[in-house]
Amino acid sequence: MVEALTYADAGVDINKANDLVQRIKQIAKTTPRTGVMGEIGGFGGLFSLNLSHYKNPVLVSSTDGVGTKLKIAFAMDRHNTIGIDLVAMCVNDIIVQGAKPLFFLDYLAMGKLDTDVAAQIIEGIARGCSESQCALIGGETAEMPGIYNDAEYDLSGFSVGIVDNTRIIDGSEIRNGHKLIGLASSGVHSNGFSLVRKICFDKCGYNVETHIPDLGKTLGEELITPTRIYTQTMLGLIRDLPIHGIAHITGGGIDENIIRIIPDACKVIVDRSSWEVPAVFRFLQEAGGVSDHEMHRTFNNGIGMIVVVPENIAQDLMDRLSAMEEKAYLIGEIASRTDSEPQVEWV
Template sequence: MSDSLTYADSGVDIDKANKLVDRIKDIAKTTPRAGVMGEIGGFGGLFSLNLSNISNPVLVSSTDGVGTKLKIAFMMDKHDTIGIDLVAMCVNDIIVQGAKPLFFLDYLAMGVLNNDVAEKIISGIAKGCTQAGCALIGGETAEMPGMYQNGEYDLSGFSVGIVDNDKIIDGSYIRNNHKLIGLASNGVHSNGFSLVRKVFFDKCKYSVDTKSEELGTTLGEELLKPTFIYVPTIISLIRDLPIHGLVHITGGGIDENIIRVIPESCKAIIHKDAWEVPPVFKLLQKEGGVPDAEMQRTFNNGIGMVMVVPEASAQEVMDRLSAMDKNAYLIGEIETRENNEPQTQWV
């Protein structure tokens, strides 16, 4: 009797992984973009830069995950939208600096490789890439026995974009009387889910199938709504309108993200009644007894992206957004900061 062992005996199936690569190749072909060279399966993804219209190119990169929102996907056994969240978290961070996303790579790790689940995840990533106008050019799928519970996985991504140096949006032109325009979110997006799960599942004992009159759908369906990808909207605006600051509202909410782009000499005045907070946040606050300040610093509360624009251009920006059928709100303004007062103020 032989005591010899194979890699498959340890829980890693190379043949299954190779079959998945073949399936991913077809998915990647749905995200074509000028510059892509070769196809999925090489040691590295190849991308040829066309710099004919850029005088001083700057590459902008971002890497991120979707946090414990993955737990909701596990609970629902629904994996076709979480990839959109992954792309959104990366490309939204790139576009706020004025950079157009070029390409995207993903990392997917499973305890036991499930090709059907993996294909759904990666199909979602491809859909997100299509929405963002970038190409899926590579990634890594790792089978890691013993690292993850049955049916669970981890997911992260990496994106690269490009912007001309003199078109970088860095907040340096923001001045007193600039207006703040908020773009609506699609719900919770991909931040704060540890508190979300603590309130709804631990405290309230709800399940993903719990139907809520306030939400008009099941809790799980509401929480799995994919993060909005703002790239096409922002690209359309910055082409010919003065956008002096862009803020992706992620962990930290408006308070802790807007101070990343406004000068220290300025403060942001936020009008808390300028938009209707979506029902999921109201339900979360009510059921969890979450204080206003904690809601503001943890969640987007219905605003997923904030634009800082000159007062003279604010109405034109709003009109353009309306023409694109985007929900947008004038949510505040920039004022001069006095005596080291806080950089955000809610009124």
């Protein structure tokens, strides 16, 4: 008689997946937002758009993952903050165009479904959604034995926001003399971790429990720090001030991200002495023997978001950020550029 096999025999536990859906339904209820229809568990997430405040509404979307920062979560067996990183990487990308986040969906793939770990991850996603004022309306959890190790997973997300066509921030109004205001990051955020791991674990032989005196904490505690979500801060600034450009400083650092929003005829002059680079970046540069150029094009180096405004607005912007208890710096300006000049100049 041929042995009757089940999906569970192949490594996929449908009952566990169903139990997780019930837990996710409760977690999703912590991210309420006007427009959400139904609950988690349908084939698609439903969201009703209220367009009464928009003359010509435009939807803005972004998708991203957390990258090899996941390896830090695996090593620490800490999974309740990595979801914040996931949301941050998506909503920070849509706020730069002036869009207000509406909803978020996630995709979680695990080698072997651990409902407790999965719930921790989703709880982190929900916290990120609450902080960015958007709703978690759906997602997918996949158990994929043979693709991922049992104790590992991958994570990606998708966000949608809305902005009126007349209010899109695209850098087209940036001119010579505009000033650059940098908002502080919370650390390495979620970029450059392949180099971070190469330096810390391969070159130096450290692990996540190694205490680093210059950091005043273990390496793991520093590296697991969630990515900052700038949504609420930026929405307030966009509402009240003429913001002509915003750049999310992710992979590629200031060098690669600021040029995405400035006109070809302009260059950015960045004053490297205008802010104190956080200790974690000084540690990484020294431990890895990394050049200034490589640091600038890999890490955020303490600046997670850059706002470009006319010169006469710069001080008002700084004052408002100070009142909001935001750590911000006047880090540079826009200047004219010849064809032979680079678009980013460090002084």
